[in-house]
Amino acid sequence: MDKLIFIDHEKCVGCATCEMVCSLVHEGICSPSLSRIRVVRYPTRALNVPITCAFCEFPPCVSVCPSGAITKNAQSGEVTINSLLCIGCRQCVQACPFGHANFNFAQGTAFKCDLCGGNPQCVEYCWTGALQYLPLERALGEKREAVARSILPQA
């Protein structure tokens, strides 16, 4: 897929606005437990690492889903869960290497990031630049440029 949510944990201040916005957008409930993006905090180092779906090319969640509820769109690359087909077996939750795929106990179904249909709201409300939704080439270009700047002598 062309665009990805790029996470620069160096910029994250741990406000977790992304978590609250995500659960509000998807569930109408303010609850980190229902957020598709989660921030892991290391308070004694002042480090914060947001974790969301990696949108794997070969997603284990799709492979293990016994009911065909999770599919990867070949064109867009998005991996989504059809909650009508989900049987609540939590195999995807177990299989996800990132602790991303999660389970909504109230509804009895699994949930994961759906990129808000192409306009991820966590990125929209992130004020630090820690989350950016960018085409791969653009994001990596910025990263390379930052590395290059650090190598070059100061102008």
Add this chain to the structure above:
Amino acid sequence: MKDYSGKILEIDLSHGLIRFKDIEPQLLRQYLGGIGFNARILYEQMPAGADPLGEDNILVFSAGTLVGTPFPTASRTEASAKSPLSGGFGTSNSGAFFGLQLKTAGFDALVIKGKSPDPVYIAINDEDVQILAAGSLWGKECWECVDYLEKKHFGSEIALIGHGGENLLRFASIENGRYDGWGRTGLGAVMGSKNLKAITVKGTKGRKAHDPVALLKAVKDGQQLIKSASSYLAFTEYGTLNASIPYSKFKAISAHNFTKGTLPGWKDIGGRPIVDKYGSRHVACQSCIIACGHWVELTEGKYAGVKVKDLEITPVMSFGATVGLDTEAIIKASELCQRYGVDMVSVGGVLGFAIELYKQGIISKEDIGFELEFGDDEAAFKLLHMIINREGIGDILAEGTKRAAERFAQADRYAIQIKGMEIPMIDPRGRWSTWTLGMLTNLRGGDHLRCRNPVENLRFNERDEEYSKERFGFKQSMYDQLDIPEEVKRKAIDLEQDTTDIPEMSKWAEDLINLYNSVGICIRPPVMEKVGPTIIAEACRAFIGIEFTPADLMESAERTWNLIKLFNLREGEKVEASKFPRRFYEEELDGKVLDEAKVQKVLEKYYQVRGWDSKTGRPEKDTLKRLQLDQLSE
């Protein structure tokens, strides 16, 4: 309202009882949450004259109405009890993530009554609430306990006390995780007196929003408002330290126990440059878009290895100015206060007081065991350890400056406190403003956090003849954008004279901050400049489904303020208690003293603005009736 699922969790430690109580719609409508709930609960449920360190005191933690939403800065929880330091309404506000977890566990408020026979801690996991033996945690410092409890109760936020609370220091804090805390008014001692070491809380449920789309819009609007504040960028960079250098230039910092007004080289000790030198990452509370906290790791020098979230104006003023320590010692002092669970402001005040008593010959080397001097960090920390452990003279100082001063002849002049609480940072002789009048009118005693002019102008420092004005000094566009009702605005700000009316602005500022402390948002200047009752009303409606007008919210805040005043009056507060220490009236600082008669006059004007008797400071009958407090107070 139909969506609103919050409950009150009430724990009676004397009998080990745990109850879930519904929140009456009327309580929510009239008091909103946070400090509003606390005021109502304490006023109604605590017997008058209760011993602050006895079984009858009640400790309440209430998360603000908007805590648990992405509304910017909505992270804050108010803790309240009768204060062992002031004897009045003790209350303190803290951010970070405790309130979020309390809310997502399903509770708006946690009410702790009685006294456990043995040391315990409370563990909350949604509805699963347990009172557990604190065992070997008792006697351990805060960070060690947090390390242990974080592992045992994964994902929990932790409120706890250290040696300060256990040893009943009258200015002990309740720490909020490692680096935040409910610092002021001695609430840690209340927790210690109940034999309660810690509270862990983890929630997984969250709250259904009444109108998610409208809430998201209010969040976006709130973010944009705060980002448009004139002080926004400065605050994201330097946090609260922005005011440090201006106040030093005004010769209005608490240097050497309020004797100097400024210190040589202050800029590099306690000004913005220390952020560039020592600060690294920025750290935010839940849902905050300012992230004023700075991460500090000292890698060399005497205190190498210290790691804290710090470089805030409070420790810088308390330890840098009042005690005269250098920057690295300030950072070390913050660490010690957080580990031992004591209020940084009061600790600074007590140390400054002790050093001055020593220099005045009122206490001697024999009394202490070593010499004291402003700026001597090793002596200061030795004394701090004696205070925390109540050893020797430390046992007297652990009672706070007001009580300690009664133990020595001629010492009360050096106790810089109001209503028993040590005054922070700002010397009103050097700068007279809404902020400094607010130290007198503050219902919790000598403190700077409950009355701040939302448009304080740090470029000017003039004191008018009547002590009733400060310079406004901003463009009309700033005036136009303020979310203050026109009639209040016209009284509080005179554009033609370019002045702010101190008593009028004080009432607005106190009510606005009380509103923030009710709904759980932060009083950082970019918020105060831009976030008023209009956007808060919209966010509250979208989240909890109650229609409030901006006027309803301000009235609620005013109601809470008056109810706290009634609490204090019931506890015997006298009008004379609203008085600065004699030093401010009698000793010149940079050629200036305060005129007591003029201070008194402006205070009387403030009482009138509040609808209180101008001589006694008692709320008038009409005021209580207007605020529907008449029946409660009879």
